[in-house]
Amino acid sequence: MANLIYFINSSLDGYIADENGNFDWTEPSADAHAFFNDHQRSVGTSLIGRRMYETMRVWDTFLLDELPEVQREFAEAWGDTDKVVYSTTLDTVPEPRTRLEQTFDPEVVQAMKDQADRDLSIGGASLAAEAIRAGLVDRYVLRLIPTIVGGGTRALPDATRVDLALNTTRRFEDGSVLVDYRLR
Numbered sequence: 001m002a003n004l005i006y007f008i009n010s011s012l013d014g015y016i017a018d019e020n021g022n023f024d025w026t027e028p029s030a031d032a033h034a035f036f037n038d039h040q041r042s043v044g045t046s047l048i049g050r051r052m053y054e055t056m057r058v059w060d061t062f063l064l065d066e067l068p069e070v071q072r073e074f075a076e077a078w079g080d081t082d083k084v085v086y087s088t089t090l091d092t093v094p095e096p097r098t099r100l101e102q103t104f105d106p107e108v109v110q111a112m113k114d115q116a117d118r119d120l121s122i123g124g125a126s127l128a129a130e131a132i133r134a135g136l137v138d139r140y141v142l143r144l145i146p147t148i149v150g151g152g153t154r155a156l157p158d159a160t161r162v163d164l165a166l167n168t169t170r171r172f173e174d175g176s177v178l179v180d181y182r183l184r
Contacts, residue, residue, distance in 0.1 A: 002116035003138035004047075004109070006128045007039060009176075010155040011147045016125055018149040025147045029174035032143065033070045039141070040077035044116055047109065047131075049124030050087035056123070060095040086127055106134035129157035140164060140181045143172075 008016055009026040017023040028036065048056065059078040067075060083098040093100045104127060113120060113136070122128050122137065131137050140162075142155065164181035171177050 002044070002113050003119045004113055004131060004136050005039075005043070005119055005121045005139040005141055006123075006132070006137045007036075007121055007141040007143075008123070008125075008128070008155050009143045009145060011145050011149045011152075013148045013150065014155050015149050015152040016155045018152040021152070025149070026143075026145055027174075028143070028176070029172050030070050032172040032174060032176060032178075033074065035170070035172070035178065037070065037073045037077055039121075040074060040081060042119055043081055043121045044118030045082040045084060045112065045120045047084050047086065047120060047122045047127065049127035050085065050090060052124035052127070053083070053085040053087070053090075053093065057095055086124075104130050106131070106136060109134075109136055125153050125155060125157075129160070132157055132162060133160055137162075138183055139167070140179075142179050144177045144179065146175045 009023070009028075010016055011025070016026075018025075056078070059075045062071075062075050064072050064075055079096070081097065083093075083095070084101055085093045085098060086101050086104050088102055090100060109131065122131050128137065163184040165184040167180040167182050169177060169179050
């Protein structure tokens with residue numbers, strides 16, 4: 001059985017975007033980007049909400065030979081990943097290896113985990129909150145950015161308790177810190 005991993009950039013005070021929806025403060029250093037690349041290569045399927053899809057779809061449009069190496073590597077890994085977009089407002093998702101689901105069904109996601117030979121990732125705070133509340137997330141990998149934004153989109157859902165054990169930590173050149181937790 002594969003793990004479902006919630007991998008997210010978060011401000012020190014627990015937000016993925018500020019009150020205006022900005023997340024420009026999450027720009028990774030080269031070593032952090034390289035870590036993301038390795039993570040993305042390990043993922044067979046990414047489950048993403050509409051807003052995350054709209055943010056990430058640009059990686060399907062870049063001309064690879066025009067990107068710096070670390071970004072090219074991510075674009076290649078992203079292109080090699082199956083994507084499931086959860087949205088009630090989109091009609092189509094034209095990118096390769098991408099399909100659209102109207103509703104998040106925990107039983108379907110559990111079946112995907114049971115059948116997968118590579119890990120799955122989940123992105124987008126609202127979608128991840130559904131998976132967390134359903135008890136589907138196996139690992140929480142947060143890159144904590146040394147920024148306090150004071151409000152916005154929360155990285156983790158309120159009113160939900162999950163007991164975790166630390167897998168590993170890592171410090172990046174940009175001062176961010178990765179914390180990787182698994183279910184206890």
